[in-house]
Amino acid sequence: MAARERTGFVVYGLLLAVGIASIFPLYWSFVVSSKDNSALGETTPPLLPGGNLLENVGKVFETVDFWLAMQNSLIVAGTVTVSNVLLSSMAGFAFARLRFPGRDSLFLVVIGTAMVPAQLGVIPLYLVVGELGWYGRLEAVIVPGLIGAFSVFWMRQACEEAIPSELLDAGRVDGCSTARLFWSVAMPAIRPQAAVLAMLTFMTAWNDFFWPLIVLDPNEHPTVQVALSRLASGYFTDYSLMLTAATLGVLPVIVLFILLARKVVDGVMRGALRG
Amino acid sequence: MRRTGERLAGYLMTAPFYVLFGVFGLFPLLYTAWVALHHWHLINGDTGFTGLGNFAVLLQDAHFYNALFNTVSIFVLSTVPQLLAALGLAALLDRPLRARTLWRASVLLPNVVSVVAVALVFSQLFAEDYGVVNWALGLVGLDPVDWRSDRFASHVAVSVMVMWRWTGYNALLYLAAMQSVPQERYDAAMLDGASRWRTFWSITVPAIRPTIAFTVVVSTIGGLQLFAEPQLFDDTGTNGTGGADRQFQTLAMYLYEKGFGEFDAGYAAAIAWLLFLFSAGFALFNFSLVRRMRGGE
Numbered sequence: 001m002a003a004r005e006r007t008g009f010v011v012y013g014l015l016l017a018v019g020i021a022s023i024f025p026l027y028w029s030f031v032v033s034s035k036d037n038s039a040l041g042e043t044t045p046p047l048l049p050g051g052n053l054l055e056n057v058g059k060v061f062e063t064v065d066f067w068l069a070m071q072n073s074l075i076v077a078g079t080v081t082v083s084n085v086l087l088s089s090m091a092g093f094a095f096a097r098l099r100f101p102g103r104d105s106l107f108l109v110v111i112g113t114a115m116v117p118a119q120l121g122v123i124p125l126y127l128v129v130g131e132l133g134w135y136g137r138l139e140a141v142i143v144p145g146l147i148g149a150f151s152v153f154w155m156r157q158a159c160e161e162a163i164p165s166e167l168l169d170a171g172r173v174d175g176c177s178t179a180r181l182f183w184s185v186a187m188p189a190i191r192p193q194a195a196v197l198a199m200l201t202f203m204t205a206w207n208d209f210f211w212p213l214i215v216l217d218p219n220e221h222p223t224v225q226v227a228l229s230r231l232a233s234g235y236f237t238d239y240s241l242m243l244t245a246a247t248l249g250v251l252p253v254i255v256l257f258i259l260l261a262r263k264v265v266d267g268v269m270r271g272a273l274r275g
Numbered sequence: 276m277r278r279t280g281e282r283l284a285g286y287l288m289t290a291p292f293y294v295l296f297g298v299f300g301l302f303p304l305l306y307t308a309w310v311a312l313h314h315w316h317l318i319n320g321d322t323g324f325t326g327l328g329n330f331a332v333l334l335q336d337a338h339f340y341n342a343l344f345n346t347v348s349i350f351v352l353s354t355v356p357q358l359l360a361a362l363g364l365a366a367l368l369d370r371p372l373r374a375r376t377l378w379r380a381s382v383l384l385p386n387v388v389s390v391v392a393v394a395l396v397f398s399q400l401f402a403e404d405y406g407v408v409n410w411a412l413g414l415v416g417l418d419p420v421d422w423r424s425d426r427f428a429s430h431v432a433v434s435v436m437v438m439w440r441w442t443g444y445n446a447l448l449y450l451a452a453m454q455s456v457p458q459e460r461y462d463a464a465m466l467d468g469a470s471r472w473r474t475f476w477s478i479t480v481p482a483i484r485p486t487i488a489f490t491v492v493v494s495t496i497g498g499l500q501l502f503a504e505p506q507l508f509d510d511t512g513t514n515g516t517g518g519a520d521r522q523f524q525t526l527a528m529y530l531y532e533k534g535f536g537e538f539d540a541g542y543a544a545a546i547a548w549l550l551f552l553f554s555a556g557f558a559l560f561n562f563s564l565v566r567r568m569r570g571g572e
Contacts (some may be wrong), residue, residue, distance in 0.1 A: 015367055015368075018367075018381075022381050022382055022443060023381065023384065028400065028407065032399065045407045088292070090289070090291070091289045091291070093288060094288040098285040100281065100282040103285065110296070113300060113301060115496065116304060116551065117550065117554055120304055120307055120547045121304040122303070122534070122547065123307060123543050123547065124303035126534075126535075128298065128299065128302070143299065144299035147291060147292050147296060149296070149300070152292060177280070178284035179284065206389070207387075209390055209503045210502050214531075225389055228389075228395065229391055232391075232394075242399075246392040249389065249392055253387050253389070254384075257384065261380035261383075265379045265447065268383060270451065
């Protein structure tokens with residue numbers, strides 16, 4: 001028993017070390033955000049917060065239109081999230097619970113393409129978006145993200161596991177239309193999985209970088225990530241400003257994460273959230 | 276009557292998916308092949324069929340091989356230690372713990388931080404003169420490292436960012452798999468007097484091998500697409516060259532440089548295809564490697 005307790009101590013010690021390593025870069029980013037830029041030039045790096053936070057936040061909003069960027073990110077991530085949940089619940093329900101010719105092969109296409117790197121299609125996607133006249137506009141980021149293979153896969157899984165067959169059959173016997181079955185029987189049953197998908201989708205959309213960087217104009221309509229990359233691109237060398245912006249950009253997702261930590265963890269443990 | 280209704284509903288409910296996915300997902304994937312066979316200016320469009328011309332040039336392009344080498348080097352440096360660390364971390368999290376969710380959440384936290392923020396913060400941590408990393412090295416009596424200009428050091432720095440963001444995530448995947456290993460196997464091992472270490476390698480690891488294979492494949496595909504971390508690590512700007520001597524330019528950055536910096540869409544599409552072939556081949560190779568590990572059940 002005594003030996004067991006000692007092991008416990010070592011385990012907690014190791015976990016604590018990992019926890020500190022997880023948090024330190026974020027903490028340090030916050031420390032720098034609260035300092036004057038000159039503090040970074042000292043031989044001993046600052047490890048405790050200073051009193052310049054508000055001033056730096058003010059400077060971020062002066063230097064780039066960070067409100068606009070935040071607003072854009074919110075519009076993009078919000079729309080993409082709502083749409084993914086709705087559309088993929090519908091598709092997932094159909095793939096899991098309805099019978100129609102071609103269903104299985106169509107679903108195989110979904111799985112297959114989910115494994116292909118998005119970068120493979122980025123040049124033609126740019127051409128498609130150009131044909132539609134969407135360069136530099138939020139539509140370019142929103143519309144291609146309205147639904148994804150991963151979301152469909154996730155909701156199909158949910159529909160297979162969480163909807164009792166008896167309930168569907170009973171509904172059918174009572175003469176419910178398929179739309180009615182979906183809305184009144186399936187949706188309530190898969191709500192928890194839909195909530196997890198919503199969180200994961202929001203975080204992924206908020207953090208997306210490669211495609212927004214290509215198709216959005218950093219001066220016109222940037223998302224937060226694109227605005228951040230502009231702050232880092234050598235036009236500015238004020239590091240405390242840069243990390244203040246980084247801290248601000250991370251904040252919404254961190255808050256969401258802290259509020260819903262248990263659900264996010266459960267979602268990931270079910271094999272979700274791709275990179 | 277019901278059958279027809281169900282069919283119709285099936286098509287209607289999946290229609291938004293077909294349309295959106297077809298136009299913005301599948302079509303671009305296929306169309307890349309067509310673009311790759313042409314001289315194609317990103318803005319001016321198709322300027323002539325060249326067949327495999329782009330690929331022929333690409334296979335003689337020193338910058339391409341440089342980017343390929345960097346990508347594989349960073350991939351290996353980040354993935355191997357990362358997955359081993361994740362395995363160890365999962366074993367720790369698998370013990371009966373107080374405040375279980377707190378520990379799990381704290382290891383997952385880095386994963387929800389955007390790559391851009393990660394790259395910005397780590398770029399400062401790895402700064403040559405005043406960075407925290409070099410300061411810490413100084414505390415233990417080591418010389419400061421020039422993390423940006425040295426090829427190997429820059430690969431290590433970028434790998435650390437990748438590891439920081441993904442180790443906890445993979446640990447949770449392993450943890451989930453570990454928790455479904457039947458208890459009887461552990462009881463049997465205990466009866467045989469196997470040590471904790473022995474039990475871990477002979478029972479736990481083989482039992483979760485499918486999950487390990489999955490993480491290896493996903494890390495391979497993700498690792499070969501690496502873009503934001505090295506791109507933002509370059510303090511000379513975001514043109515995508517990855518340092519003055521391209522010492523940390525990855526394939527995805529080269530694709531970006533060619534396609535969106537020089538507007539050579541045909542060439543960039545060819546890079547995209549080779550990138551895809553490499554990741555598919557590499558993923559398959561790694562997958563079979565993992566499957567063959569420990570004799571194959």
